[in-house]
Amino acid sequence: MPVQSFWRWDGPRPTVVDRRTDARTLLARVAVFGGAIALSAFGIGEMVGVVKAGGIVGLEWPLVVLFGVTFSWIALSAASGVVGFIAGIVERRTPRPVPRPLKSRTALVMPVYNESPARTVSALEAMAHSVAATGQGAHFEIFILSDTTDSTAWIEEEVAFMRLRHRLAGVMQVWYRRRHKNTARKAGNVGDFVTRWGGRYDHMLVLDADSLMEGETIATLAQMMEDDPRAGIIQTLPLIVNRNTLFARLQQFAGRIYGPLIARGLATWTGRDGNYWGHNAIIRTRAFAEACGLPDLKGRKPFGGHVMSHDFVEAALIRRSGWAVYMVTWLGGSYEESPPSLLDVASRDRRWAQGNIQHTPLVVARGIAWPSRIHFATGIMSYLASPIWLMLLLTGLALALQARFIRPEYFSKDFSLFPAWPRFDSERALQLFIITMGVLMLPKVLGTIETLMRPEIRRKAGGGLAIVGSLFVETLLSAMVAPVMMLIQSRHVIEILSGRDSGWKTQRRDDGGIAVSEVFRHHWQHIAIGLVMGLAAYAISPAILAWMAPTLVGLVLAVPISWASGSMELGLTLRRARLLLIPEETETPAVISAAAAREAEAVAELPEVEDGLTLVVSDRRMRELHEHLLLPPPLRERGKPELDPVMAEAKIREAVSVEEALRWLTPKERMAVLTDPVLLTHLERLRDAADIRPTVVPAGE
Incomplete structure (x- = not known):
């Protein structure tokens, strides 16, 4: 695997090597990007119309820009969803490989x-x-x-x-x-x-x-x-x-x-x-x-x-x-x-x-x-979208605060016959809100329609009414989660830009909730931000509060929402009501059933290992198996020993029993011992010495 360079490339262009970009792909690209550009231009034009009633001044410029970025992001998803809906009709007639x-x-x-x-x-x-x-x-x-x-x-x-x-x-x-x-x-x-x-x-x-x-x-x-x-x-x-x-x-x-x-x-x-x-x-x-x-x-x-x-x-x-x-x-x-x-x-x-x-x-x-560049850009944008959305909300709130509490400068220092202050076309703003929600919901609606059009999937997913009901439940709950994820991802971006590394943590895969105290520890800041924004909106006007309510509700209720998200009881209750049901639950695929049955057998049959190193030292068959599976130790430069094996060996040599040595070893030193057959032998000798050590009887007894 020769190491590649991102900044040097002398090979042929991919399109030259592989010319199988067919007419269908080209047409889809025109439809997706052409549609996204057209939708974005329309949405941005409408936003300009909303704010230009009194001329675009001050914070209205960043408001338009931030809206343009977020609207373009959902427009691309909507255009791709439309192409996916159309392609689904063609896909059913696609020939499958004959085994x-x-x-x-x-x-x-x-x-x-x-x-x-x-x-x-x-x-x-x-x-x-x-x-x-x-x-x-x-x-x-x-x-x-x-x-x-x-x-x-x-x-x-x-x-x-x-x-x-x-x-x-x-x-x-x-x-x-x-x-x-x-x-x-x-x-x-x-x-x-x-x-x-x-x-x-x-x-x-x-x-x-x-x-x-x-x-x-x-x-x-x-x-x-x-x-x-x-x-x-x-x-x-x-x-x-x-x-x-x-x-x-x-x-x-x-x-x-x-x-x-x-x-x-x-x-x-x-x-x-x-x-x-x-x-x-x-x-x-x-x-x-x-x-x-x-x-x-x-x-x-x-x-x-x-x-x-x-x-x-x-x-x-x-x-x-x-x-x-x-x-x-x-x-x-x-x-x-x-x-x-x-x-x-x-x-x-x-x-x-x-x-x-x-x-x-x-x-x-x-x-x-260039599509690979688009993949990189969309991956980046999937996380930058959250801080951009947050900045859009804060800019809108700042404009409302300015209009409510700050006396406008009707005439600028430059000569003008007309005053300049923020003014909005409220009727057009409502229309734009409806359009934006329609673009945002379009892939979900099309996916639901496609499911309803397929009788077998519709039946296994609980029927038409259950699917439509599930659409509303999923949309409502996702809308409440979205503001919390917005703040979480915004914090992630800030941490990354400030140089903090994520590390590598094991992912929790089993069902089960998290303690309320732990949930509160992660979300109290989100509640505080929601309350502050809510008070600011209320101070401006009830209308502004109503406009921000979908975002504020999710933030203020962050703790119960997050706690409920891990609740198996709530999930199963919805399942019994045939909501959020998927076909694979009604008719479980064979490999899923087989894996579940074999996991139950494995849990029952595999021994419970309390301490891996103790087992290897105490069980000769386990020691032989372990050494058989070991890779050769990695090469290192002479004169530069690694700390963990050296410390492990020193502790083992100083200990008077296996129990004492195991108590002294850190987790990394335990791994070092398991990696090195020589250190395992030292531990075994310590065990054997303890087995044959004569009993010392104190004098006078």
């Missing part, structure tokens, strides 16, 4: 980082049996790529891996590797796999720890790779499933009802210049190896260092090398899970925000296709 025997070998790659081993191996087992049922199991192998940093979780992974290998004997080969250092996070994890073992496989299907895919979907992706020798990445559309909290059910419903339409619009206009979302996609290993060696970015974190949101960058680089990247929205059977609450999403968003903003200089990287 045939495969010739290639594909690795099902699952990177893990301090995850539940029972959950991950159960998902892999379900997928392996599903693939085997297609008759193509011999062409696939499983590879678990661990970056786990907890010693006990590491040993649990090894035990779970051996159990999985035993259960899949004769079905599919299973491999496991844990890196000594998780350099560059997930991108480095996958890159390490490619450089060590990638040559063994024609393709790798990259999964997330919460991924599930039907065997037929996996086999179809491998067949499509064989049929299209210029394909570098083929991305599926993962549907969100398996969650029951209120917030997760909102995500599931939106992803299932509106998501396919939005994704189809994106896939139609991007064509073979598509994007990659980091999982549930198949990648040509040779293409990835030659094009996706990521360099470290210059400067300090958060902008410098390794590339965080690597998937967007890998798609751009692989496309730059002439390989196609595209999404097949018609191929079902691809699933993932949602974070269970608003705070869990906020925690994940912090990392994603930093990764996307880090892409800012890459928008002008050399040689990449």
